[in-house]
Amino acid sequence: MLKCRTAWNKLAPLARSSSTVCRRNVRGTGLTNGRTPICVPATHMSSGAGGGGGGGGWDNTIYAVLVGAACVGGMTLTYKTLKEDQRRYEERIAEIASRPHRQEALTSSEPAELEVVPSSEADPTAPEVEVEAEVAPEVEVEAAVAPEVEAVVAPEVEAELIAAPATEAVSPSESTELPPAAESKPSSATFPSHVPYLLIGGGTASFAAARSIRARDPNAKVLIVTEEPDLPYMRPPLSKELWFSDDSSVTETLRFKQWNGKERSIYFQPPSFYIKAEELGSSENGGVAVLTGRKVVHMDVRGNKIKMDDGSEISYDKCLIATGGIPRNLQVIERAGEEVMKRTTLFRKIEDFKALDKVSRNVKSITIIGGGFLGSELACALGRKSSEFGLEVVQMFPEKGNMGKVLPEYLSNWTTERVKREGVKIISEALVKSVSFIDDELEITLKDGRVVKTDHIVSAVGLEPNVDLAKSAGLEVDSDFGGYRVNAELQARSNIWVAGDAACFYDIRLGRRRVEHHDHAVVSGRLAGENMTGTSKPYWHQSMFWSDLGPDVGYEAIGIVDSSLPTVGVFAKATAKDTPKAAAEQSGTGIRSESETEDTATSPVASTSPATVVEHKDDYGKGVIFYLRDKVVVGIVLWNVFNRMPVARKIIKDGEEHADLNEVAKLFNIHED
Amino acid sequence: MSYCRQEGKDRIIFVTKEDHEAPSNAELIADDPNDPYEEQGLILPNGDINWNCPCLGGMASGPCGSQFKEAFSCFHYSKEEVKGSECIDHFRNMQECMQKFPELYPQEDEKENAPQKESDSASTAPLDNAASSPDTPTEGPEAS
Numbered sequence: 048m049l050k051c052r053t054a055w056n057k058l059a060p061l062a063r064s065s066s067t068v069c070r071r072n073v074r075g076t077g078l079t080n081g082r083t084p085i086c087v088p089a090t091h092m093s094s095g096a097g098g099g100g101g102g103g104g105w106d107n108t109i110y111a112v113l114v115g116a117a118c119v120g121g122m123t124l125t126y127k128t129l130k131e132d133q134r135r136y137e138e139r140i141a142e143i144a145s146r147p148h149r150q151e152a153l154t155s156s157e158p159a160e161l162e163v164v165p166s167s168e169a170d171p172t173a174p175e176v177e178v179e180a181e182v183a184p185e186v187e188v189e190a191a192v193a194p195e196v197e198a199v200v201a202p203e204v205e206a207e208l209i210a211a212p213a214t215e216a217v218s219p220s221e222s223t224e225l226p227p228a229a230e231s232k233p234s235s236a237t238f239p240s241h242v243p244y245l246l247i248g249g250g251t252a253s254f255a256a257a258r259s260i261r262a263r264d265p266n267a268k269v270l271i272v273t274e275e276p277d278l279p280y281m282r283p284p285l286s287k288e289l290w291f292s293d294d295s296s297v298t299e300t301l302r303f304k305q306w307n308g309k310e311r312s313i314y315f316q317p318p319s320f321y322i323k324a325e326e327l328g329s330s331e332n333g334g335v336a337v338l339t340g341r342k343v344v345h346m347d348v349r350g351n352k353i354k355m356d357d358g359s360e361i362s363y364d365k366c367l368i369a370t371g372g373i374p375r376n377l378q379v380i381e382r383a384g385e386e387v388m389k390r391t392t393l394f395r396k397i398e399d400f401k402a403l404d405k406v407s408r409n410v411k412s413i414t415i416i417g418g419g420f421l422g423s424e425l426a427c428a429l430g431r432k433s434s435e436f437g438l439e440v441v442q443m444f445p446e447k448g449n450m451g452k453v454l455p456e457y458l459s460n461w462t463t464e465r466v467k468r469e470g471v472k473i474i475s476e477a478l479v480k481s482v483s484f485i486d487d488e489l490e491i492t493l494k495d496g497r498v499v500k501t502d503h504i505v506s507a508v509g510l511e512p513n514v515d516l517a518k519s520a521g522l523e524v525d526s527d528f529g530g531y532r533v534n535a536e537l538q539a540r541s542n543i544w545v546a547g548d549a550a551c552f553y554d555i556r557l558g559r560r561r562v563e564h565h566d567h568a569v570v571s572g573r574l575a576g577e578n579m580t581g582t583s584k585p586y587w588h589q590s591m592f593w594s595d596l597g598p599d600v601g602y603e604a605i606g607i608v609d610s611s612l613p614t615v616g617v618f619a620k621a622t623a624k625d626t627p628k629a630a631a632e633q634s635g636t637g638i639r640s641e642s643e644t645e646d647t648a649t650s651p652v653a654s655t656s657p658a659t660v661v662e663h664k665d666d667y668g669k670g671v672i673f674y675l676r677d678k679v680v681v682g683i684v685l686w687n688v689f690n691r692m693p694v695a696r697k698i699i700k701d702g703e704e705h706a707d708l709n710e711v712a713k714l715f716n717i718h719e720d
Numbered sequence: 721m722s723y724c725r726q727e728g729k730d731r732i733i734f735v736t737k738e739d740h741e742a743p744s745n746a747e748l749i750a751d752d753p754n755d756p757y758e759e760q761g762l763i764l765p766n767g768d769i770n771w772n773c774p775c776l777g778g779m780a781s782g783p784c785g786s787q788f789k790e791a792f793s794c795f796h797y798s799k800e801e802v803k804g805s806e807c808i809d810h811f812r813n814m815q816e817c818m819q820k821f822p823e824l825y826p827q828e829d830e831k832e833n834a835p836q837k838e839s840d841s842a843s844t845a846p847l848d849n850a851a852s853s854p855d856t857p858t859e860g861p862e863a864s
Contacts, residue, residue, distance in 0.1 A: 257781070258778060258781040259781075260781075261781030262776075262780045262781045262785075263771060265786055265789065316778060316782070319783075319823045320783065322783070332785070455727075455730040456727065456728070457727055457732065577772065584757060587757040587758065588758070613729040613731075615730075615733070617734075618735070619740075697751075698748070703747070703749070705746055709722075709733055710746040713740050714746060714748075716740070718736075718737040
């Protein structure tokens with residue numbers, strides 16, 4: 048292969064100089080019929096000889112001969128190489144076919160090139176000829192499903208080779224080996240090689256999509272592939288309810304008591320809901336199967352299939368990517384060395400909850416870095432345990448107060464005071480400069496010089512959306528918000544949808560955004576599932592989110608809730624009845640996500656006893672806060688006011704400019720329960 | 721009386737109950753009950769059952785999903801005097817299936833499940849000022 052390129056390189060200067068000579072001659076002799084010498088060597092020779100005969104004929108002939116020779120040589124080399132490759136390839140195929148039970152051992156990099164290669168074979172010019180040679184060694188895929196892989200490779204390679212000069216007896220493994228669906232090799236008995244609906248990621252969005260697909264497509268066969276060892280579960284209780292449980296075995300059972308007294312598991316459904324992956328193909332009523340502990344490492348959009356980390360492949364008709372994200376970490380911690388990293392928790396999964404629970408019982412001090420939802424919720428949860436465990440809980444963040452990026456300053460300050468009351472030591476306006484492990488303790492040095500000594504760190508500084516498959520699948524990644532870029536119907540490309548934290552989607556009302564909340568995962572998962580079964584509905588039903596900072600402070604919100612926007616807050620005086628606990632008790636729901644509600648909301652019971660009015664000056668007990676963008680309400684926070692979300696949703700959906708927001712606030716009846 | 725304060729770009733208004741007694745003059749756009757984009761309740765505008773309604777939970781998607789759908793559809797379209805009287809077989813099939821999965825379908829309220837869902841789910845209508853009533857009739861399009 049390299050010989051070819053060097054040969055071409057050597058010829059190039061020669062060709063160039065010859066061509067300038069030729070051009071001069073051609074112009075001189077008036078042969079300007081546009082035909083370049085390179086293309087038509089044969090005819091040129093004759094015309095060149097004739098035309099060049101007038102002047103500088105000798106140069107012309109030399110040039111003609113050289114170019115002609117070069118072309119013929121090039122073509123011959125190409126032809127030879129192709130034929131050789133083909134022969135080698137066929138040999139390989141035969142060899143592999145004769146050893147069908149080899150164990151897989153390859154890294155994913157080799158098979159990955161398999162997909163890349165065929166696409167570059169279209170043009171059999173010299174530089175690319177080298178690539179084709181790689182087909183042969185790459186085909187030496189010793190995956191358990193090797194025969195299937197070749198079946199797919201063969202038609203692809205075959206298609207491309209048709210472009211080459213020599214194409215006759217292309218491949219022995221012709222299209223007799225049809226889509227791998229037809230084959231079920233013994234080694235792929237643990238899961239089907241083809242599923243109609245494939246969901247990558249086993250979180251909330253994926254589960255919601257599975258449910259949606261099953262509801263709409265009777266007898267649908269759905270396969271969920273997840274990296275985690277757990278079945279799909281809901282995340283909010285991991286930083287809230289599970290910490291408030293009195294049950295000492297909560298880390299095992301993962302059950303939590305909702306405020307309405309009902310207990311439930313964080314798992315969406317018990318294991319009996321799902322069917323086994325190997326039964327998916329044969330089940331006549333279909334079902335949802337979950338493959339745990341598998342990572343999808345490569346996606347072939349043209350071939351409609353994915354490859355997992357063990358080398359096996361699954362093809363699909365429709366695919367959902369719901370890979371969520373990975374918690375971010377501070378660079379200073381990552382650079383701080385292993386001792387520090389060992390004592391740092393990035394909180395997201397069940398195993399993180401279990402680990403942190405254990406840690407909280409065994410250390411004297413925990414510091415949470417980050418003042419957003421997760422950080423504040425964990426701080427409150429741990430703060431409540433602080434007296435029980437003799438634990439010091441510190442929370443530090445760069446903003447002035449908790450939820451500084453979400454709530455307007457006055458509310459953020461008020462919230463911070465409440466968090467302090469939960470037993471948390473707050474260090475605001477804190478930028479971490481370095482972290483070191485000294486004297487069996489972690490020392491966090493801030494940019495303004497303050498030093499905080501602690502035993503364990505929880506880093507809650509954001510989520511990095513997981514877009515690992517973007518490269519292999521050729522999917523667009525959004526540069527502003529991160530995540531896969533999808534349209535209003537959550538579609539990335541034909542047959543590929545994205546939902547949940549990883550989806551940067553177009554919201555018809557509010558513009559392009561990416562939302563990292565539970566209800567959004569449910570809503571978008573459900574929508575994606577619906578669209579996978581044939582509808583094309585855009586994202587329209589606005590998802591909501593909520594947060595509880597202890598039993599006394601809670602809020603629900605919807606839309607774009609960004610503290611940098613101008614806000615208008617309308618508050619009433621709070622009564623003792625206005626707490627998240629009371630709200631949940633009244634509505635009969637355990638978890639406030641509306642899309643989750645399996646027990647429908649019943650009408651709130653009107654209280655007959657007179658409410659005790661809590662009088663505080665400027666006490667932001669309950670109210671509603673409007674977030675405005677160009678005078679239109681784009682976000683609403685319901686502060687200790689519950690069961691009014693439909694009204695809020697309606698106002699955002701309308702997208703109207705309201706002259707007096709106090710009048711709009713009246714719609715919420717904030718003084719009532 | 722209410723008072724108002726401005727803190728930078730944020731405006732804060734405190735209101736008493738009396739301030740909010742007069743009905744609001746804020747205008748809201750009327751909803752189109754046939755809007756295809758909107759989330760539907762249990763019954764779609766054309767009278768069909770919306771199997772994707774959150775109110776049904778996992779009933780239509782679980783292992784006994786097809787039996788549930790058959791039984792429920794039969795009940796829904798039943799024109800008998802005693803609604804659903806001809807659907808006994810379907811319901812029995814459903815019950816048998818559900819008994820195989822006691823974890824998923826707890827036995828004590830499973831008989832109540834199907835008919836109850838139909839009347840309760842009406843409350844998932846999009847804009848129901850404040851309280852949601854469980855007793856809204858379910859025939860016809862979902863009120864918006």
